[in-house]
Amino acid sequence: MDLIDIHCHILPGVDDGSKSMEESLAMLRIAQQNAIRTIIVTPHNKPGRHNIHIPSMNVYIKQLQEQMGRAGLSIELIGGNELYYRMELAQELHGGVARTMADSRYVLLEFAPMDDYDYLRNGVYDLLSEGYFPIIAHVERYQCLADHVERIKDLTGMGAYIQVNAGSVMGNVGFGMKSFTRKLLKQELVHFVATDAHDTKKRAPELKKCADYIVHKYGNQYAEDIFVNNPEHVIRNEIL
Numbered sequence: 074m075d076l077i078d079i080h081c082h083i084l085p086g087v088d089d090g091s092k093s094m095e096e097s098l099a100m101l102r103i104a105q106q107n108a109i110r111t112i113i114v115t116p117h118n119k120p121g122r123h124n125i126h127i128p129s130m131n132v133y134i135k136q137l138q139e140q141m142g143r144a145g146l147s148i149e150l151i152g153g154n155e156l157y158y159r160m161e162l163a164q165e166l167h168g169g170v171a172r173t174m175a176d177s178r179y180v181l182l183e184f185a186p187m188d189d190y191d192y193l194r195n196g197v198y199d200l201l202s203e204g205y206f207p208i209i210a211h212v213e214r215y216q217c218l219a220d221h222v223e224r225i226k227d228l229t230g231m232g233a234y235i236q237v238n239a240g241s242v243m244g245n246v247g248f249g250m251k252s253f254t255r256k257l258l259k260q261e262l263v264h265f266v267a268t269d270a271h272d273t274k275k276r277a278p279e280l281k282k283c284a285d286y287i288v289h290k291y292g293n294q295y296a297e298d299i300f301v302n303n304p305e306h307v308i309r310n311e312i313l
Contacts, residue, residue, distance in 0.1 A: 074288075074297065075110040076280050077304035079174065080155065080181060080210060080236060080267035083278065084133045087125045088117040090271040097137055100270060101146050104278040109268075111149040111304070112278075115181055118171050119157040127152070127172050151175045151308060155210055157183050158196040163203040173205070177310035181236070182207045190217040190224060197233045208234040208307075211269060212257075213241045213250040220253055225262050234303075234313065236265040239283035240276070258291055264303050264313065 082090025083100050091097040104112060114134060116125050125133070134150050141148065154172040156162060165171040166180065173180050180200060184193050193215065200207045209228065212218050212235050218225060225235060237254045244251040257263050266287070270278035280300070288296040306313050 076300045077111040079113045107281040113153040115153045115155040118154045175308045179307045183210045234264040238269045
């Protein structure tokens with residue numbers, strides 16, 4: 074199964090992910106070894122911190138693609154953003170200051186770990202009401218959602234989609250996150266599993282072991298939806 078990674082900080086020097094072209098190429102080698110065929114690159118978009126403009130992002134993507142070709146690597150790179158929620162976000166999306174996923178109606182939405190549930194829920198509603206489809210990034214990190222499956226159900230019932238990190242599913246960041254993400258997988262409340270890769274070591278673009286685990290534990294069809302079909306719907310701007 075060829076995999077699609079919808080959350081990856083692989084562009085060099087634009088946020089807290091890859092620091093250089095060499096590191097980006099090393100990350101891409103790991104990704105290719107992990108059967109990843111497409112990556113939606115998602116640099117952080119945070120006011121006053123990480124804010125690469127879309128034209129500049131396209132230049133970085135093109136440069137990385139050229140270097141990747143010279144290195145004999147073949148992974149499709151598509152533009153996106155990991156968007157830190159703020160009240161102005163919908164306006165910034167409409168104005169082209171912030172980027173959707175693959176220039177679709179889907180947005181990868183991040184909150185602060187300690188944000189309360191009402192704030193998170195209102196943020197999701199805000200973007201839905203403006204015609205966007207929020208994908209909540211790494212839901213296992215938010216204290217207001219941790220071990221609250223009923224809140225995940227509430228958010229998906231509103232129209233939000235759920236992304237968890239492969240490292241969390243595999244237990245790389247502690248038992249609590251592993252337990253919660255697997256609980257969500259068991260109830261088929263996860264729509265995307267991604268790497269959220271930042272480097273080649275602690276947060277590498279490794280997806281295959283997690284995909285194999287999900288195939289074994291939850292079935293081939295659900296795994297294909299998570300790693301292939303749902304991401305393809307995002308790229309094509311189709312309803313899941």
